[in-house]
Amino acid sequence: MEVVEVLHMNGGTGDASYASNSLLQKKVILLTKPITEEAITELYTRLFPKSICIADMGCSSGPNTFLAVSELIKNVEKKRTSLGHESPEYQIHLNDLPSNDFNTIFRSLPSFQKSFSKQMGSGFGHCFFTGVPGSFYGRLFPNKSLHFVHSSYSLMWLSRVPDLEEVNKGNIYLSSTSPLSVIRAYLKQFQRDFTTFLQCRAEELVPGGVMVLTLMGRKGEDHSGKESGYALELLARALNELVSEGQIEEEQLDCFNVPQYTPSPAEVKYFVEEEGSFSITRLEATTIHWTAYDHDHVTGHHHAFKDGGYSLSNCVRAVVEPLLVRHFGEAIMDEVFHRYREILTNCMTKEKIEFINVTVSMKRRV
Template identity: 50%
Template sequence: MRIAEEAITNIYSSTFPTSLAIADLGCSSGPNTLYAVSELVKVVDEVRRKLGHQSPEYQVLLNDLPGNDFNAIFKSLAGFQENLKKQMGDGFGPCFFAGVPGSFYCRLFRAKSLHFVHSSYSLMWLSRVPPSLYDKQGKPINKGSVHISESSPPLVSQAYYAQFQEDFSLFLRSRSEELANGGRMVLIMLGRIGPDHVDRGNSFYWELLSRSLSILATQGEIEKEDIDSYDVHFYAPTKDEMEAEIRREGSFELERLEMFETEKELYKVSDNYGTEVAMTVRAIQESMLSHHFGEGILDALFDIYGRMVEEEMLKEEINPITFVVVLRKL
């Protein structure tokens, strides 16, 4: 969050806009949906007070897929705005909110209408499962695994990388039209350290999900063929892969790229790391897994999964990483 606060401070301090438009892409609808936005607004208000400036009007644009529970967000807005005004005091705002349903892999906003774009843990989700994971007859080529694994043929990692290139390029191109010159984007996403797609980082959690499903198959709870045809639309890029697409698109200057090992920070307060990880993966994958396998397997699946995570952590740490990227619109 500190990096995002520095980025929005730079925008405000260099342009002093009378109206500041902030977009949060992949906002979700949970209790923390409005947290990032509120922190960004507070930072700008603190700066403008120190400088003796009048408060800008804030336009906050909350984006997620159409299936997101926007009604839950809207119901919470009145209380959120009231609390924000109390914290900020006299002279703050006004602050306007809007929900913008749709995929961020296409245009969402008016040309040059945004000053700041924030996206947290969303861009590693691809727009679709790569179609080339299936042969010409429609048969899966990545058998026994839900993602890239050691047993996957080379075509699998190539398919995922090609889909990432297509999606990230579309994302950058769309935002380049929507951001005003000098506007910033702060992108927080899971990634990987080196060229190997299979490591003991983010990809390892999908390996454990594949193993958990295989156990259910041996117990007769699901069919092995159903595992073969289930793939997650996830890709953890490297620093070099992201930089290559940013250069290729050409509309942004890469101001900052930092890497963090975050998973231990997220779960360090818990005595049961495996359960916490299982709950997180279940929240993300539950609807897709239940659609493909039936919801009756979910409790057993994530009980197995949580225990597997715990067992693996006793053997050797799992070290997933997060990238924080700051881009300036040229």
């Protein structure tokens, strides 16, 4: 499976689209806001650039695409106003894989720019947007051209499915029944990808440039715990039900593995220090409860359904469905996610389960 071709969120704005099912990711961006706020303000007051170049890696499409970058701009504007400085110009690069729904982004850009400029008021500098299709596990920008790199919920995706010596039987990710060699292969692939990412960004950032990355992760060193890939473990359960009923071939399930790795803060720290181009300013783990999905604290809006599994299964579907369709075909998808929703709902009534986020803020060494 060529991850570059297949890995994209469900496009458009329909019921199963990422745009309609990305409230969780929005919450994560808002939850980590104090860290990004601190990082961009520190960068601005240290360098006072006349033009600030910001890249958002793994921008996806939908309401969150402009959320992170507009928050960053607001912070700079707040600081420069308090200092009596003129507004810098902003160059915003939105990056994702070529299969990402850039069309939806570009269609919504004029109205966003209009309302954002109005919101920022007079004296606000020019703001230029570009779409940058390509894998962030390679170079994307000229040398020393970026001031700030932001990425949220993207870097846990690997460039490829790891090479496995043993079959990860009945699983689609790391679980308590995964062989040790499978866990090692996943870790090795993450190390390779994450190190490549750091090396590429080190060349593209100006000396003293800043990067804030948030990944879905885990707190401890146990790969099979419920704080790691539990949502995928329950999805595997739904697929296994269909295997037992003969709707999916067992071999077909056994050769499907999700190209994702959820690191611990200790692993992130170790790989950043080993690569050597960056010094870590902050490293934190935060949690979001699975049921946080049912109540939007931002608008105070309760969703119309009472079934917690509904919104979470839609969220997972919007993210992983393209991978599943490529492997199992489209015909079975509604059935897979119907089962998944039931499993999730049942699970969420009995257990308190959380997503763990690992956020690291770092500075390019001079």
